[in-house]
Amino acid sequence: MSLRIPCPTCGDRSVHEFVHGEIRCVPDHLTDPDERDLDFAFHHDNEEGVVTERWFHAQGCRRWLEILRDTTTDRILEAEES
Amino acid sequence: MNEFVERQMKLTWRPPKKSYDVVIVGAGGHGLATAYYLATRHGITNVAVFERGYIGGGNSGRNTTIIRANYGIPAAVRFYQRSVDLYRGLEEETDRWLMHQQKGILWMAHSEGAVRAERMRAKLNTEFGAQTEFVGPQQVKELCPQLDMSGGGRWPVLGASYHPQGATARHDRVVWALAEGAMERGAHVHQNTPVDGLILDGERVAGVRTAAGDVAAGAVVSAVGGHVSRIAAMAGLRLPIRTHRLQAFVTNHYRQQFGPIVASSELFFYASQTARGEMLLGAEIDPQPSFSYRSSHDFVQDVCRRALCLLPFMSNLRVLRQWTGVCDMSPDYSPIMGQTGVEGFYLTTGWGTWGFKAIPAGGEQMAALIATGEVPELIAPFGLDRFARDRTMADRGSAGTH
Numbered sequence: 039m040s041l042r043i044p045c046p047t048c049g050d051r052s053v054h055e056f057v058h059g060e061i062r063c064v065p066d067h068l069t070d071p072d073e074r075d076l077d078f079a080f081h082h083d084n085e086e087g088v089v090t091e092r093w094f095h096a097q098g099c100r101r102w103l104e105i106l107r108d109t110t111t112d113r114i115l116e117a118e119e120s
Numbered sequence: 121m122n123e124f125v126e127r128q129m130k131l132t133w134r135p136p137k138k139s140y141d142v143v144i145v146g147a148g149g150h151g152l153a154t155a156y157y158l159a160t161r162h163g164i165t166n167v168a169v170f171e172r173g174y175i176g177g178g179n180s181g182r183n184t185t186i187i188r189a190n191y192g193i194p195a196a197v198r199f200y201q202r203s204v205d206l207y208r209g210l211e212e213e214t215d216r217w218l219m220h221q222q223k224g225i226l227w228m229a230h231s232e233g234a235v236r237a238e239r240m241r242a243k244l245n246t247e248f249g250a251q252t253e254f255v256g257p258q259q260v261k262e263l264c265p266q267l268d269m270s271g272g273g274r275w276p277v278l279g280a281s282y283h284p285q286g287a288t289a290r291h292d293r294v295v296w297a298l299a300e301g302a303m304e305r306g307a308h309v310h311q312n313t314p315v316d317g318l319i320l321d322g323e324r325v326a327g328v329r330t331a332a333g334d335v336a337a338g339a340v341v342s343a344v345g346g347h348v349s350r351i352a353a354m355a356g357l358r359l360p361i362r363t364h365r366l367q368a369f370v371t372n373h374y375r376q377q378f379g380p381i382v383a384s385s386e387l388f389f390y391a392s393q394t395a396r397g398e399m400l401l402g403a404e405i406d407p408q409p410s411f412s413y414r415s416s417h418d419f420v421q422d423v424c425r426r427a428l429c430l431l432p433f434m435s436n437l438r439v440l441r442q443w444t445g446v447c448d449m450s451p452d453y454s455p456i457m458g459q460t461g462v463e464g465f466y467l468t469t470g471w472g473t474w475g476f477k478a479i480p481a482g483g484e485q486m487a488a489l490i491a492t493g494e495v496p497e498l499i500a501p502f503g504l505d506r507f508a509r510d511r512t513m514a515d516r517g518s519a520g521t522h
Contacts, residue, residue: 040418041408052418058408065358072508080360080451080507084349086411109363112412 044117047099059092059102086110092120125292129300134308136332140168142490143328143337145315145351147171148180149295149476150468151343152309153483154490155302160213161484162491165306168337170330172314176295179345182445183476184368184402185291186381186392188225189250190241190283192518195501196454197248200474202498203481204250204285210480216297218289219395225286225381226255226263228430230275234386238281241518245283252283264380272429275387286381288392291476298483318354324463325355339490341466346411346446348469355462359469360507361448364405365412366473367419368445370398371437385517387426391434399434401427405447405473415442447472454513457486458495458503466490467504 041053064077083089086109093103104120107113142158144151147169158164171177187207189200211218229235238254245252257269260280269277299309310332317329318340327336342351352359374397383390389403403423406416420439428435450456450470455478457468468486471478485499495503501513 040416041406053408054418060409076508077358081358082349082360082362082409084359084362084409086347086350091408107408109409110411112365112408112410112414 041112041114043093043103043105043114045095045098045103046117046119047101048095051095051098055095055097057094057096059094061090061092088115125296129296130304131300131309132303136168136308136310136313136330136335139327139336140308141166141338142341143167143335143339144169144341144343145328146178146342146344147175147299147309147311148178148343148345149176149291149298149479150345150471150482150486151341152295152298152302153479154341154343154468154486155307155309156298157484157487158491159302159305159307162487164491167302168308168310168335169302170313170315170328171309171311174311175299175309176292179445179447179471179475180291180295182368182443183291184390184392184400185288185476186225186286186390187289187477188283188286188381190225190227190245190252190281190286190518191250192241192244192515193454193513194244194248195513196515196518197245197250199481199498199502200477201249202484203478204287206480206484207287207289210294210297214297214301216293216300218293218297220287220289221395222285222287223380223392224263224282224284225383226260226280226282228260228280228382228384228386229278230271230384230386231278235278237385237517238279242281245281250283251285252281255280255282264378264382266376266378266433267382267430268432272432275384275429277430288381290395294479298479315351318351318465320355325465337464339464339466341468341486341490343468345448345471345475348448348467352460352467355460355465357460357462359504360451360456361470362409363411363446364408364449365410365444366402366405366447367415367442368400368402369420369423369442370394370400370440371434372440373397374399374433374437382430384430387429389423389426391427391431398440399437405449411446413444413446415444451507452512452514453516455482455502456504457482457499458489460504
């Protein structure tokens with residue numbers, strides 16, 4: 039099975055039509071500006087479980103979607119326009 | 121590991137002790153190589169390797185077994201050449217047949233730009249110790265007669281960089297030989313024993329919490345693949361790592377001999393023939409971060425479409441088996457090895473799609489670092505601190521696929 043994303047505008051489409059966009063969050067406990075910059079530039083939560091991320095439907099409606107995806111199973115739980 | 125193999129090998133399973141000099145998390149190639157070289161080169165045998173599953177059951181059992189050193193930056197060429205050299209001596213050293221076979225790797229160019237890039241790669245590789253030469257279409261055809269030199273009309277082969285030391289080895293034999301070598305000398309390997317936490321003593325790591333109880337350690341090395349962010353978080357670290365799936369598949373038996381390993385950075389795939397005669401194909405990682413081991417049909421579809429441009433004979437073959445590994449990708453496509461800023465905690469990660477070929481050198485250098493406390497020259501450029509120092513080791517072009 040391929041990963042498919044249910045686009046609210048276009049319907050069920052292959053992942054290849056989309057561009058993945060991560061929502062970068064620098065943790066609050068980092069207060070030093072340099073550390074925050076480093077974190078923003080390079081570090082990732084790399085979370086195992088349900089993550090909220092943004093996907094751009096580049097070869098479809100060209101809208102940004104906000105998607106809930108379980109990274110352990112690669113299932114999309116929720117997709118809505120953002 | 122299956123019963124048949126275990127009967128042949130001298131593996132001694134011992135119960136975990138309360139304390140070790142070195143605890144390694146993850147009994148894959150890199151973890152076991154670190155234990156092996158700690159024992160053989162530095163005489164450090166009070167070592168335990170903890171593994172949540174069975175040895176070599178993660179990415180060590182899911183790779184495409186390619187060994188090569190034709191990388192794109194000097195530090196990487198030197199490091200991987202060390203690995204190529206160690207692999208060549210590993211059969212004799214461990215007294216085990218690892219099915220190591222030197223095949224040569226052809227890296228195809230289909231455009232003027234790619235020809236320039238491959239010429240540059242050949243020069244840079246040769247300069248830093250990995251023998252590579254640029255070969256024209258005539259020689260390419262001689263080295264691999266199965267190639268369609270017109271590339272299906274769309275991807276003509278204008279030349280290739282040829283790295284004769286490119287090789288393959290049997291992945292699980294490598295892992296078993298290293299496990300045997302380490303265990304024979306007294307190191308412990310504990311399978312089915314996940315590490316659930318790190319024991320912190322102020323600013324330093326003093327041990328691990330495992331399914332078999334707490335274990336004290338002088339040094340803790342994370343050699344896990346796929347879940348390194350979770351281990352690092354236990355030490356309060358955030359890593360420049362995202363985990364992606366990487367898929368590969370094999371076809372049924374191809375009767376003729378297919379000599380070299382063939383790769384194309386423009387078509388983004390590579391192919392070689394396994395010892396069983398199957399054609400083994402791989403390509404790039406899946407675009408979204410994921411920890412799922414599911415394989416997808418569109419991957420096979422896509423890679424076949426691209427591979428058939430160069431290797432049309434494969435249209436007569438059928439896909440037999442497909443599998444997935446999860447790769448820890450660093451932002452600059454180079455590994456991360458060394459100290460972490462947390463005392464007593466070492467990392468060997470970021471092995472993305474290039475982990476198997478680095479097993480001996482990675483293990484040897486990590487062992488040297490742990491034993492001497494000094495960062496070996498060969499891996500100094502690959503420290504975790506390179507991101508803060510703005511000294512990233514960008515090498516996407518040569519590491520992107522395999």
